[in-house]
């Protein structure tokens with residue numbers, strides 16, 4: 001398939017707005033929220049902030065094409081503008097498959113609907129504006145959590161994963177992407193510095209990086225790979241493999 005060079009999982013006409021949400025100095029930094037301002041620039045923001053985002057999102061579609069089962073449902077939980085939904089939709093060839101895309105931000109869901117409407121792929125998509133903790137997962141062959149578990153309160157994460165596990169068909173998969181934390185201080189410092197360097201290289205200023213970091217501090221709670229692994233096994237998953 002042809003993949004345009006940037007924001008390849010979003011329709012072209014929604015690619016243009018550049019993220020300058022944290023560019024101007026702020027007296028007080030409130031908690032980060034997925035509101036209209038963020039939704040407007042989201043394709044640019046996430047691509048310039050998350051190393052590997054486009055590759056991961058494209059490969060979610062490849063994984064769905066491989067693991068989706070006929071007459072089953074693929075879930076995109078915390079779908080934002082529908083990038084993972086579109087990536088899966090374009091690669092699902094199994095008969096009777098549908099996608100359920102869920103996000104609790106109205107600003108995101110409104111734009112997600114426009115993106116799905118503008119896409120001509122065949123599998124039906126249901127778009128729900130609700131909390132992923134309130135969604136009963138049923139008859140699922142593929143469930144995607146692409147950079148969203150990190151925004152769920154840590155005490156609610158086991159419940160979220162157990163709910164997903166209970167709704168998965170035999171042979172079904174959960175694809176989980178997260179920003180991770182390292183328990184070794186030197187390793188954590190190295191990765192933090194690399195992440196800042198990535199953002200600077202993508203045109204963010206020191207002020208933008210530090211103001212956004214302050215806004216995310218209490219909202220995006222990363223955990224170690226071990227914590228994720230142990231929780232996935234506690235939720236019932238038979239195995240947990242790092243694929244990227």
Ligand SMILES: C[S@@+](CC[C@H](N)C(=O)[O-])C[C@H]1O[C@@H](n2cnc3c(N)ncnc32)[C@H](O)[C@@H]1O
Pocket residue numbers: 034046057077078079080081082083084102103104105108130131132133145146147148151152
């Ligand atoms: C970093 S974005 C996810 C990116 C998206 N999955 C993608 O592939 O482009 C996190 C999203 O999770 C949503 N979110 C956060 N907490 C949520 C919750 N409890 N229920 C539903 N959506 C939630 C936010 O509104 C936001 O759109």
Ligand SMILES: O=C(O)C(=O)C[C@]1(C(=O)O)C=C[C@@H](O)C=C1
Pocket residue numbers: 045046049050147179212213216220
């Ligand atoms: O960790 C950061 O600094 C980020 O910017 C990451 C992150 C994310 O992983 O969701 C945070 C919020 C935005 O939605 C885009 C990217």
